[in-house]
Amino acid sequence: MTPFPERVFSGMQPTGNLHLGNYLGAMINWVKMQATHECIYCVVDLHAITIKHDPATLVGDIRELTAAYLACGLDPQKSIIFNQSQVSQHAELAWIFNCIARLGWLNRMTQFKEKAGKDREKASTGLFVYPNLMAADILAYKATHVPVGEDQKQHLELSRDIAQKFNNDFAASIADHGYGEAYFPLPEPMITGPATRVMSLRDGQAKMSKSDASDNSRINMTDDADAIAQKFRKARTDPEPLPSEPGGLEERPEADNLVGIYAALAGTSKESVLKEFGGAQFSVFKPALSELAVEKLAPIGAEMRRLQADASYIDAVLGDGAERASALARPVLDGAKDVLGLLRTRK
Numbered sequence: 001m002t003p004f005p006e007r008v009f010s011g012m013q014p015t016g017n018l019h020l021g022n023y024l025g026a027m028i029n030w031v032k033m034q035a036t037h038e039c040i041y042c043v044v045d046l047h048a049i050t051i052k053h054d055p056a057t058l059v060g061d062i063r064e065l066t067a068a069y070l071a072c073g074l075d076p077q078k079s080i081i082f083n084q085s086q087v088s089q090h091a092e093l094a095w096i097f098n099c100i101a102r103l104g105w106l107n108r109m110t111q112f113k114e115k116a117g118k119d120r121e122k123a124s125t126g127l128f129v130y131p132n133l134m135a136a137d138i139l140a141y142k143a144t145h146v147p148v149g150e151d152q153k154q155h156l157e158l159s160r161d162i163a164q165k166f167n168n169d170f171a172a173s174i175a176d177h178g179y180g181e182a183y184f185p186l187p188e189p190m191i192t193g194p195a196t197r198v199m200s201l202r203d204g205q206a207k208m209s210k211s212d213a214s215d216n217s218r219i220n221m222t223d224d225a226d227a228i229a230q231k232f233r234k235a236r237t238d239p240e241p242l243p244s245e246p247g248g249l250e251e252r253p254e255a256d257n258l259v260g261i262y263a264a265l266a267g268t269s270k271e272s273v274l275k276e277f278g279g280a281q282f283s284v285f286k287p288a289l290s291e292l293a294v295e296k297l298a299p300i301g302a303e304m305r306r307l308q309a310d311a312s313y314i315d316a317v318l319g320d321g322a323e324r325a326s327a328l329a330r331p332v333l334d335g336a337k338d339v340l341g342l343l344r345t346r347k
């Protein structure tokens with residue numbers, strides 16, 4: 001396939017309760033990618049309205065997530081940071097992809113089944129076609145690399161299927177318009193690090209999630225030192241001391257989770273954490289973990305609060321980002337319309 005220049009795209013929903021799983025599974029990698037790649041990071045507010053939401057709090061949630069992006073180290077000078085609804089090409093390309101993706105593909109999406117719950121008939125159609133919008137987010141920029149947590153793998157595969165089908169179905173037109181063999185790249189998921197799936201502190205079988213009713217199940221990015229220490233103290237564990245090698249974490253999901261969190265926060269591997277703590281009881285490991293978490297997270301929480309007090313700065317970052325994002329997405333949409341045989345007469 002024609003090589004596409006490397007470009008990174010990722011996004012998160014502004015649905016509140018940003019937690020350690022979001023940070024370790026995704027954001028830490030986003031920050032790193034800025035050193036080597038052109039990066040585009042989006043606050044995906046159109047995704048947030050696929051389930052019931054409160055118009056009175058959405059604006060605040062969009063600003064809060066933007067503040068979190070900045071506080072974690074995303075740099076608006078280096079990267080494009082914006083909210084999805086200000087760049088109309090996302091919704092436009094999503095419509096085109098609604099006509100490419102097959103009903104059978106969407107029927108297989110496990111996240112839809114989870115989010116729709118028992119009464120599927122009552123789910124919005126937006127929730128069903130959500131993965132098509134996600135494909136549009138990425139492909140409106142012909143992005144090639146997408147850093148996400150493990151739970152997004154299936155959606156990324158669908159994005160690749162959509163890109164592939166578009167390229168195949170319209171191959172002749174794509175070539176006729178001078179785009180070579182492929183109009184869209186097949187975006188690669190980047191699921192890396194020791195904590196691609198951070199689990200709940202109350203249940204080692206469930207992932208840490210924004211929507212868990214128990215606040216003790218997650219470390220929020222805005223938790224203070226006391227809350228962090230208390231949540232780790234209460235975290236569920238087993239009675240055994242820590243093993244000295246990762247093999248010993250099998251069948252011990254809670255222990256595995258806490259060791260993975262420690263490794264990710266310290267920027268090392270589970271092996272080296274267990275070299276240090278092998279044989280230790282949780283009464284020793286948990287305070288060390290809390291201390292490390294506070295050291296890493298407290299400055300981010302403080303910076304988030306500082307930025308959130310300055311809504312006009314946040315809004316300026318998003319406005320500028322939206323301008324730059326539109327400038328990239330517009331020609332991609334125009335090209336897709338040409339390939340599809342739609343008529344464009346407006347300058």
Ligand code: AMP
Nearest residue numbers: 013021022025026148149196197198208
């Ligand atoms: P969401 O909270 O669903 O908007 O997810 C935003 C990003 O965080 C996505 O890239 C997810 O894959 C990632 N993520 C969410 N929860 C977790 C978790 N428990 N562990 C690792 N990554 C996660």
Ligand code: TRP
Nearest residue numbers: 009010011012013044134137138
């Ligand atoms: N679906 C992703 C989530 O729930 C968010 C998302 C929307 C996204 N569009 C994206 C992630 C594009 C990466 C690329 O976390």
